[in-house]
Amino acid sequence: MATEALVNKIIPFSSVDGPGNRTAIFLQGCNFDCLYCHNPETIHLCVSCGACVEACPVQALTWVNEPEDMSHVHHSDGAWQEKNRLRRGHVAYDFDKCVLCDACIKTCTHGSSPRIRHMTAEQVMEAVRHQVPYIRGITVSGGECTRQRDFLVELFSIARKEGLDCLLDSNGTLDFSKDPELTAVTDGVMLDIKAYGAEDHRMITGRDNGQVLSGARYLAGLGKLPEIRTVIVPGLFNGEETVRRTAEMLKPYLEIAPIRYKLIKYRPMGVRKEYALYRTPDDTYMGKLKEMVIAMGFDAVIA
């Protein structure tokens, strides 16, 4: 049976999710909770508390089987909630009515979005085919897309047959070495290295980074690590150290395939307001980081 993914958004043409023009598919749900997350509404799954139904100005959100009492609902366990979504009442989303005003996201107190479509790989491909032949491939991002790996395997298998190359945008928590099926249909993984030091990583994301770093080496060894990214946030962690040590770690793999280091300037846009107090790094600092990694043989861009 075809797996349904929770699709937060599909961007038909994207210039920032890998080489060339690509359709980017954003899946809902993440196992990280980064302080500076730029789209925190993709982190948690909707718990159908219903607050957004009233907030929606165009009635794109409606109750299906409205429950009598929702007071006991918490957003603690996404998978459990998702299972219960079908059993009890839930908030339904009408994509065609939606005007993307974000009123629902502003109302949500659960770090989620009700604007989620349940789509099979074939349904997502239908949305992708609309862009062919203007795109060279697709990128699945999130959230953390590898949480829905069954769907990824199905989607990529179809997309590759139709001549599209398939990239993942991941936080690196999936052990690709133990998932040869997904690795085989993935042309490359664009990996976030939030921080090199374990302490910093835990502080930013709430999780360890042992798997992220060993995963990066594994993928680089296969020539399937086209890009790594680090968000530079002055005052939060030592960006220079993370970039330098990450580059040193991956340098030996450059002879297998080139790796692009994307150095992302922290910007407060979209960040939850309690964390939006950090400043954007200046161009001199970013320029220095870029020169450093270029000198080590990486292709580098500042975004």
Added chain:
Amino acid sequence: MRQISMDRVETVRQEIYNTITSLTMTHEQKLTALANHADSLMEVLDVPEGLDELLNVPIEKKCICDLNEGHAPVRPRYIVPDYAKFLREGCKFLRLDPPKDLNEALNSLLIFYKHVPSVTNYPVFIGNLDQLIEPYLDGVDDETALKAIRMFLIHVDRTIVDSFCHADIGPVPTRAGMLIMKAESELEDATPNLTMRYDPEITGDEYALAGVDCALHCAKPSFANDKMFRSELGDGYAIASCYNGLLIGGGSFTLCRLLLNHIADRADSIEQFKNETLPYVLDIMARYMDARIKFIVEESNFFEYNFLAKEGFISKDKFTAMYGLVGLAECVNTLFEKEGKEGRFGHSEEAEQLGVEIMDIIDNFNKNHVNPYCKGTDGHFLLHAQVGLADDVQTSPGTRIPIGEEPAELIDHLKVLEKFHKYFPSGTGDIFPIDLTVHNNPQYVLDIVKGSFKEGIRYLSFYRSDSDVIRVTGYLVKRSEMEKLDRGEAVLQNTTGLGLGASKNCKILERKVR
């Protein structure tokens, strides 16, 4: 020659006085304007009955427009000389021998350009520049060549003071082309306009990406679908003026345009528009163009006296004429409103379908109209999606979607283009300002071009949304020069004034950034 009234003479005399005393025109602009005033007193064309009330009325009623070509055309509108022949054989009239090295070649071209007339009095085509220059680069190092090409391009920009001047590069990648693009990205000048004739199989990614990179610096080159143009016009075609496909060694006698939106105003229903109103105007405009062409060929003596024709740099037999149109979007929307139909051009399959039906009527008419002098294109005019005039109001160029009404997604915008570009061998094009982040990913733009050309799109232009050089409707201007003119200072380029008008009337600074 027909007589005219003294009232009309007096009006023109006042206009002549205003031109002479203007504070915002350069000397050259005044001379051109004075010549146009003189020409406006002429009445020599044998024009069709019914033309007057379609042509000589205020802009909001005008159904036919002759784009200020004048009452007694002294030359064809667009001239596309065979510069390869000139470099091969030299020119007797100009007393120039074939050049032997790079400096001689560039110098000879610059001299020749000053003697190529057009409706603007400046050349609208200055050659397939990379192919022309390439043979002279043997044994010349990059630094020397770049300096020479740079000076050549500065000379062109400062002396051909009208950005309806076009150079082509590609489809074969050349060292000369790479140097031209390098120089242009640094210069950020409006002239010459530049097109890369692009065929993915011939051009290759490296050359094309250099083109994208250059375009994101200075709004040029644009990309022309080389395969498509070749299939219609043959190998000897050029892109001239804004984006006009014409034959090398020929050109276009004239360009008139239909204002489809105003023609729609005259109809009560879609059926009436298609069966009566439109065909009536199509016929009158075609016969008006016939009359203009007849005068140029039979009476003006241009092909008898001018050295370009006498020495074979152009030939009457390679000329055509451009049957232009604007305002298809507004035309469709007007007709829909008249019939109480929902949907607007660019957002409704049904509205675009009506657009296609209207284009089929025009295309069909043109295929059945014969002009014996359009020998370059089998006795027919070529359809042309005209880019508009600065004083057009609520009239979108050609078949473009009105600025401010672009579909939210670029893909949906492109899918509209796919339906209309095929009709216009003598030019159409769409323009997209691109967000700065694309600088990290020029392949993004190239992927869009590749997809477009597979889907039958003809011609695309891109510029960086914060660029100083921007594409107005087909030609380029410098924003900084428009600001100068807006403050009341005289500026060098004639087209700056047109750009300023278009920025006020046609919302060209408000295009949706992609």
